[in-house]
Amino acid sequence: MPLLSQAAPVGVHDMMVGVDYSLVIAAAQAAGPCPPGEEPDWGRRVHALTVDLHLIAQQAAQDIARVESASRFVAFLEKVEIEESSRRGLLTLRNPAGDTEHIRTEQQETDRGRTLIERARALTGRWVLVFRHNDKASATKSVRMLAHLMDLGDGAIAVNLAKKILLDDAGGAVPRAQAAWADAGLPDSGTVTVEQFQQARGKLQGERDPGIAG
Incomplete structure (x- = not known):
């Protein structure tokens, strides 16, 4: 030059x-x-x-x-609030099993916090892939923090990710997870919808408790 x-x-x-x-x-x-x-x-x-x-x-x-180091899970993003005490974004999430979890962003006044809060607000009411890391608040306490959010649109979940979650639900028992997946008639590649994935989880739950319809 x-x-x-x-x-x-x-x-x-x-x-x-x-x-x-x-x-x-x-x-x-x-x-x-x-x-x-x-x-x-x-x-x-x-x-x-x-x-x-x-x-x-x-x-x-x-x-x-x-x-890259964050744990990942699928959840429905119900609402986003600003926590008064910390000025952090507070996300209310519901996983496919229906359990509620709360996760925080950095403070609203920071660039990263503001960016994640705006992204979360834009994705409220949708299924998302949540990237979570634990931030040490003290020597004995850690806070669940949001690292990233990915929009899953209408609830499409990659088959590999869905199988991993189902395997966790089965306590690591591969045959049980495989049987529930096959009974639900799900594909071996591509994506499945949250509704389809719930069918596989229902099969797994029914296998644990025959009284529950699969």
Whole structure:
């Protein structure tokens, strides 16, 4: 980039040492063409944008790591409130078995908290895939925190995920889970609806208690 090498202000050259060049290129593209005679201002803008992109990349890496290590479960998102005492978003979820669980976001005033609260509000009344991690509130207490939400639309669940949940319901007993899945007539690949998945869980429940219709 001739402009950076010939006309950029002192500091831009040093900026490149140890910096991902792709960030500098992206920043230069975002800044747009350098107007003739405005090289110093343009260089400072590229500098600032590179730093911004670097910080964004760091935050994204942290968020990805949090999602990768999070536990996942399917639930119906009933409502989203702001907890008065903590200013955190408080989500009320109901899993396919009908059990209620509450999970919190970061504080509403933070960028991440605000983003997750807005996303959760947009998905209220829908089935979602919840990514949850435990945040230590003290040496003896942890808080269930929301890492991410994925919309499941009309309730479509990936077969592999549905089978895993059913296996957990069966206490890890593979033959029982397989039998309930087969009795419900569910496919071996693709997706199933929440209603179809509930049929398999009903078969499993009926197998435990013959008095319950499957």
